Amino acid sequence: MNLAAAAPAAVLALVAAAVAPRTLTGLMAASAAVIAALRPAPEPSPEGLEVWTLVAALALGLAASAFEAAAEATALSSRIRAGWTAAVAGLVWVATLIAVDGGRILRWRYGMGAGERRLELPGAALVLGLALLVTLAGSLVTAAHGLARAPEGYRAGRIGQSLLVLGAGLGALGVAVAAGQAFSRSPEGLAAGARDLAAMLLAVGVLVWALVRLIVAAGTGIVSADAVLRSDRILRLAAAAAMLAAATAGAEGWRADGTYATATMAGSASAALLGLVAVQPTRLGLARTALFVLGLLAALSRAA
């Protein structure tokens, strides 16, 4: 079993199920589980299981939960903000599509692995390329609608929303086609592309979540002060866990390599600093929390 990938996935699932149940945390647990399931077990590492990844996974789960609660609060308070959240989620999905497989999707190509074992997936490339174009158009139209401060129900808003829904649908289809094609043709290729697949699953999941908030929940609820306070508390706990993960990474580096000044420690310390930034009671709270989540994701994906 790929313990190095499975253990953080289990921690994320635990957070999603019991500690701070939220859609985003569940999505992250599912993405981590995809990597753990598809990647073969590596050679046993002399360092053994890295404990810092477990603490960082806990921090990520809590931070994602706090981010979702904060985003929900802003979406409920204003439909325009919900539109902005959906537009940003669309851009995140577009950026993810460009980032995976070295940006080959821009040339209508997508594959898994490298060198002689590379597996080209032309069918998935077509669907994912279309998803990219449609989502980009949807995000831009939705953002333009938001900038214009047009009234609710205005055509541009509806078109943007429809394009985003189509982009999310095509994206989910593309991920499924890519996984299906790769599974039937080369399980090794699928293992090589596991991280890309997990990233796409997470990004399209975030887009679907933002669209559901936009379509179903916007303008229908009242945010209680208790919910906001609880979200703040969870965010502080996430920042504490991230700081503890950085300290653990430093201790593990000192024990294994003789120094705490390792790349792992630098990555986790960077994420911990973003946690410290996120808890400051000042402007752009949602953006700072999103950065914190991204920092933790980056630190954990480097270790995966």
Next chain:
Amino acid sequence: MKLLAWRGLAAACGLLLGAALHPALPAMLHPPPVTIAALALLLVTSLLAAARDAAGRLVGTGALVVALALGYDGLRGHRGLLALEVGQGSQSFEEEGPEGRLLGLRPLGFGAFLEHVDADGTVALRVENGPTIAVRPGRAASYGGFRLGAFGRAGSGEPAALRLAVAGPQGSSVVEVRAGTPVEADGLQIAVEQYFPDFALDAKQQPYSRSSEPRNPAALLRVRRGSESWRVFVIRAMPGIHRPAGLDRVLSLTDVVTTEAVSLRVSREPAAAAALAGMALTALGLGWGARPA
């Protein structure tokens, strides 16, 4: 004071510091150490100035301890690499500065000899007039104020020797030839002219090595007997492939004898424990601040 207590300042400093420390940041964008120190100082001052309760003060104090410890290690600590072959000793290591810049040799304060390297990668270092230290992969060892960690097995691509089989009318013999040192075997003088660890031919049919790993070793040998001279090509994958006219011996490359060498990471970080304790203190402060009012 009002500006220092502004939370936006702490957020901005933390954000810039987080970006500056991230390992994915391209080297050309890395700020100089003095900028990082200034940002850390501003962040700590802002956190302490803005602290309203015990949890906030704990976060600020923890950050201060981390900043002081990292600063102390930056000024008084040393980090570098020690490369040794089996049987080789050294009293100094190659010190590295920030960004991995080489600073020159720094004395260890003791002599260390590489005794042997086990199959599992455990390195046995014998200290002059002292004990034998075992540095295991994933488990660094301490000696003389330094931490010694396994960094990797050195692979320069240069073999210690090529093992050749020389077959002739009188029978066959095996000989080891080192680069730059010709050997006598069966009345022949054999020297290595060129070595290809991973032999391949390019588009113009010119030989080259695809990598420094001995995956497909081959060599061009200079063979002399009296006034006669031949150039013989040997490749491990095809023994005896080249038989030059006039040479009544068949030369084959049977093996490559590699040098057993390791690189060790050498670190002296006197404030490591304080840095990690400061982080734990900051985490405690953040966690304490999350408790219900």
